[in-house]
Amino acid sequence: MYNMKVGIIDLGYGNLFSIKNSLKRIISKENIIFIKKIKQLKKIDKIIFPGNGSIIDCFNNMKNINFLFLLRKLLITKKKPFLGICLGKQILFNFNKEGKTNGLGLFKGNILKINSKKAPYIGWSKIKEIKRHKITKKIKKLIFYFSHSYYLVKTKYTYYKINYCNNNISSIFISKNFFLLQFHPEKSSYQGLKILKNFIYDNSSFRHIQQ
Template identity: 30%
Template sequence: MTIAIIDYGMGNLHSVAKAIEHVSPDERVTITRDARAIKGASRVVLPGQGAIRDCMGELERTELTGLVKELLADASKPLLGICVGQQMLMDKSEENGGVRCLGYLPGRVTRFDDTALDEQGQRLKVPHMGWNRVHQHHMHPLWEGIPTGERFYFVHSYFVQADDDAHALGYIDYAGSRAHVATGRDAVFAVQFHPEKSADAGLRLLANFVAWSP
């Protein structure tokens, strides 16, 4: 089995690769922007980090936008989106004045309210940074062995709101908003948190992705 991590210049590529290698030492993990290698892989990871306009721009600059859309439309090859890699799957993002995304899942990406207060009356921090409990909204093979309410590691100011409840696989409540931090359909599963930085729970999710046969 080959697992291809798409290298379009954005994302925590080597940390993701090391984490996947840790849970699947017998599989080949490659960081690549070669279209034939990505098409020939058994599984694909779409990472992302930073501003979504930059991520979408770099995906276009490296001539990988069409390939990613092709993979999404095919619906047979398991694909894992991470961080901005989740946000890019939506219709649009409000970041940077509005950015058109890949349009795989109907919905939008919006910013947390940085005036929201916690129960003690203290202003909640935006970016939302650190550990938070993820509540599983629908059963999914990638949740296997992970209890609902398990903690995962986040770094983000913008979050996904899926239009279709069936696509919202996990959520957190933060700054007065319900953020869909796990979304997907068919052979696609995407998360806002960083599984490669989320200790045992993150490694279990990555192992589930490697074993997933949708």
Template identity: 30%
Template structure:
């Protein structure tokens, strides 16, 4: 089995690739690639991302990977991570950027007027650090992971899906969609590759996932 990690120059690609290699062992070949043909030929696809969404969309398009990613999202087990997950939505407030439109909905910035904790203290944006994840719906990629497990986040924007596709939520300071899933696609806002054993468990679940929910 071959798993392609899409390299469009934006993202913590080495960490994602190494984490997948660690959990896959001899069960899968992990290939970091900027070649659309290799993405098309892979059995599964991981779509990471880090940085500003306008830059990510620009690089994805200019490197000829946009259609390969869209095709993969239609037909094979697909994991979006951080900005790679955000790119799957129709639109982002970050730079007023059109996304890939795989999911209906928007990516919105944490609003300044709501960034206050229960004690009235201002919360920083970006949301950075460890935070709990709460299960909304069962999903194979969450198998064996405890509810309220902590994962690592770095983001100023978050998903706002139109459809009922949220499977995990986090809170900062209000509940927001932290992972969404539909059919063969799972997209997560945090960084499983930086989230110690829980994150590795999620990645291993992806390696073993056949794309069915």
């Protein structure tokens, strides 16, 4: 466990160093690796796709497109634990209203724009539990920091949600080895750090097939 290596997907933008700084409080910095090439993932135990940015940016050049579809294949075949944050969550679904862009299609569902003049939503919200999961264990106050204009509507895989201006937003989506967050744990103080720690250390909650 203490030699577990965590890979942060690096497409050249996003809050990479905020994630790394949070992870350094959980594991040694030598075990935190920025991933720019798929072959680097062979030695990685768990994967984090950070938030911030636009899905249009993700598909803005052939290099990124090739990387993302190779990542898709790896996630299906190797089933490594994957934490998607905001954009890193939204890119896995069928269709994104932003730029009318197709995502990676790992899950059925459309990413919609928040139907409100108050978009983007930036601020703290308490998430509502639908189904309990160990990803939130030992967190007394489920209050997290959100910053987004697009969202996934609540589905059968939604474990926690918020309602913002009549938009029913899936806050934590969990399916097998995928843990997808709409909020930013790296900006969510102690409780966000606990989410990251639970993802990294609680192997009983995650299915992981070794290479």
